[in-house]
Structures are given as structure tokens and as C-alpha cells.
Amino acid sequence: MRADQLAGIGDEAAMSLPAQLGAIGELGWRAVELRTVDGRALADLDDASFARVRDAVADAGVRVVCLDSRIGNRSRPITDPPDADLHELDVLAERGAALGTRAIRVMSCPSGGLPEPEWRARVLERFALLGDRAARRGALLLHENCEGWAGSDPDRMLRLLDAAGPCLRLLFDTGNGIEHGYDALTVLGRILPHVEHVHVKDAVGGPGRAEYVLPGDGDARVRECLRLLFDGGYRGPLSLEPHLVTRPHEGLQGTDPDAFARAGRRLEGLLAELAAPGAGVR
Template identity: 50%
Template sequence: MSDSAPRPAAESSGTELRVRYAGIGDEAGASLATQLAAIEQLNWTSIELRTLDGVPVAAVSDDEFERVAATIAARGLAVTCLASGIGNWSRPVTADFAPDVAELDVLARRCHRLGARYIRVMSYTAGGLDEREWGRRARWRLGELAERAEQAGVTLVHENCSGWAACHAERMLELAAQHPGLALLFDIGNGVAYGYRALTVLAEIVDHVAHVHVKDARGDKAEPVYTPAGAGEAEVAQCLRLLLDHGFSGTWSIEPHIAVRPHEGLAADTAHRGAHAPHEGFVACGRALERLVVEDVLPTLPGWSAVPGGLRGAGAR
């Protein structure tokens, strides 16, 4: 790893590298109870929070949030990341900036209460602006937010989803290099949905990736079909192997999109039932990730081993 491209600080302690499995809870169900039950069924110890009963985690009332935090703590689970709406597909760069600042302030406080470190953001849609002005405004906004996050003791993780830097490795690297309060979140399945090869982009940004979303897909950006890890065309095993080969230490969080896709208006309470019931599909995707790692990733990486809830390794190759 290059001296000029420092990795974000590892989530594990000491010299031992560790990867924790987690999942975005509302992909398993709307209620906190269902989300926690799915994580526990997988025998995992970490969860990522996006919505609770359909309400974004930043918009939950203080009293309800305190109940959520107490419940998670009582179950002995860790929260690895909080999703935000900052810069996402619903917020063009021409929209009012004040709600983004206010949301960050709420989520930073809630991160501290939960012991979470990361807040997921994106980099704004263009809102009709030309490329140059779009980039100028997106960079300024993310710079302001990253400085605020650093002061609050949390880290923004920029996802390769919608926005100015969504599909461009050089833009992601620019953001990460210029702002200590911002690192990169890499979603493996987004390459299929947005029309690029995930492995190619990951190879360019891997040393700045702090958090990972795991999904798989086949097809193209016109009509992606989401699948369990290893059943699609996103080269999930190769991406995970590359991360480990570069000393990644942190969380691999499943976001299956099998039954729940917020950007399409498909939520847990409206998703198909039967074979596509959110809870069952979420657990099946978690098991698929575990199998893929054991069968296709670890055999080429001596020193790494599967343990309950994640991976343990003696060091980077």
C-alpha cells in the first residue's frame, strides 16, 4: 500500500486484522425486532441502520432513538454505520444545503450514542447543472460536511452510488485525499447497476476503502437483477479477495436488494412475500456470502480463517 495513500484507521485492535459481517437492517424487515432477529439468526454481531419502521434513522424521535439504542446494547450488538440521505439520489446539488448539515449533526450525536463510527453519504445529483458547476458545488458541500464530521469525531463514507463521484475513481480519490473526515464506501454490486466493472474501480481506490456493502447482480444498468453473493456478475469473490490482499480491516455489510430497494420505492412492508420475504431472503444472502468467502476467497489467502461473525487474519499479504 502506498505511503501517499494512507488507509483509514482499522476497526480492529492490535496487529490482528479482522473483518466483521453486518447487514443493513431494513433489508430484512421494517421493525427493529425483525432486523435484530435476522442478524442474530446469522450469528453475526454487527448491524448497519438505515430506517426503523420506515423512518430514516436521523428522523426518528429522540425518545424512540433512545429505546432503539438501549435495545441494541442489551442484545450485545454493535452498530457499524448509519445511513443518511445526504447527497443521495433524492437530493440534487441545487437543493437547500441546510437539511444536510442538520442531518449530519443529528447522526453524529447518534453515532456517539451507538458507538458507531461511519455515516454513509453520496455526492449529489446534478440538478440540471453542467458538469463543471455540478462538480464545484458537490466538492464544496462534501468538504464542508467532512470538516464538520471530523470535528464531531465521526467519518463520512462516500458510496459509489448516485452523484458526482459515483462512478469515477479519480473523483472518489480526490474527495478522500482532500478531506480527513471522509473515506470511501465501496458497494460491489453497484457496478452492474451503474454500468461499470466494480473490480476495475475497486483496484484504483482500494487503499481508501473503509467500509464495504456486499450485493451481487447480473444484467445491465437498464435492468439489473440482484442475486445472492456469487450468483451474479459483479465479481464479488474477486473484489473481497482484493480487499483482503490490500490489508482491509473493517466491515462487510450485506445490502442484498432482493426484496428491498428504497430507490425504487420497494420497502420491507411492501415487498413480495413467499420466496422473496425480506427476512428469509436477507438471511439466505448472508449465508451465501459466508459460503462464497470460505469456498472462493479464503483458499487463496493463507493466514485468514472464518470465525463466527467474520474473518480473522494474522496480517496483510
């Protein structure tokens, strides 16, 4: 792996952008993934606030690898009209261009109480619409193995890719299987050629009772996932999302300022192990 693959989701470290960029800089990393700033989603910032974000990122000399959207997430069931998702895609495509990234993280919509056949049909229709809009906006959508119709099933992920076309790829999160009740390594083996972006976290427990731990200390088989990715030729971002004390999308704001750095150092240690002679990772 390359040193420039290491990134972090900024609001996992702090709410304010200066503190987010400071946490990335403390690790010596040069890439950030943006989700919220001061508790507000990036797409909801007014133009002046976004201009300050753009300037701060440029001044820090940090590369933006992805913008994390609310498209298709837990707050937007498939029974909602597509307007909010399309608007957010438009805003983030424009802001991503200003920040130097095409990548926008998405999910595939809660069911809203629909039976599976109708849920499936509506999701595939929605993603055909999103894929077309992304193509026209120059964006690349990254579907995460988290919530929604295709969140945990590799066959559904592949169907989603077919529906949306070339402007959709996959984002693989090493730790989501613990919370959502599936073996992430098995899923990764099925989708590996389509993975464009990676989140790194680890956990113990199970659905509804996941407890997040340092990468490599849990049951998500993070080492094995990273080995499979590297052996399969993955050279994209490894974006740290430790979930240890701060999870803004769940309203959890921690008070341990060193947790993000500890997780980052642990990830660096795992990568050093995998790169050691005989480890089988180039």
C-alpha cells in the first residue's frame, strides 16, 4: 500500500473543521473524507460557509477523497420522493468539483414498510435515476455496505451496479457486518473487483449491540479484509471511521480527544504487519 492511501472521516475526530484537519495532520496523513462540519451536513452549508471549508482544506494541503451524503440513508426511505436525494447529489457534485473529488457516498434506502419485491423495484428505479444524474454531473456514487436494500447482500449490490451504470461503484466498510449481522469478509470476496473506496472500523457484539474497538481488536476480521483487498489489487483510499467515541450521524459526540489518533496508529500498525516480509501484501 502507499502512504497516500490513508485518510480519515473528519467528523469522527471532531466537529469543527480546523479540529478535523488538525487530527488528520497529527497522524501525518494528507487526505480527509468530509461528512459534517460543526454538526451540519456538507450539502446544508450555505455558500459562504462552504467557501470557508474549501479554503481551509486548500490551506491545509489536504486531499479530499470522498463526500459522505445522506442519499438513501436511514432518514430517507424508498417511499419518499427522490427530490431530496437528487438535490443533495447536485449540490455535492458541485462542491466535490470545488474540492477535487468526484466521489459521493450513498446507501440504498430503507424499505418504508414495503414488501421486498416492491422495495427492490423502487430501489433499482431510484438508482437508475441517480446514476443518470451522476453521469450528467460528473460524479461517482459509492454505495456502502450498510443500511438499505443492498446493504448486506452482494447479489443485490451487483444488481444495483447494473441498474445505475458506470457512475456507481462500491464502498466497502470492514466493520459494518457486526452491526448488521453478516460476515463482511465473505461479502468482500464477492464484490472485490467493484470496490472503489474502503472504510476501516472494527467491532465486537452483534446487531443492536455492536461495541466499537481499535482496528484489529474486534470480530470484523479487519486484517483478513485488508489482506484480501491488497492481494486483489486494491490501491484506493483507506478511510478511518473508528466509531470509538464520536458518531455524529447518531448524535454521539465523545470527549476523548485521543481516540481518533489511537485508531489511526493502530491502522498504521496493521498495515505495517501486512507489508512485512512474508505477509503476502505488496
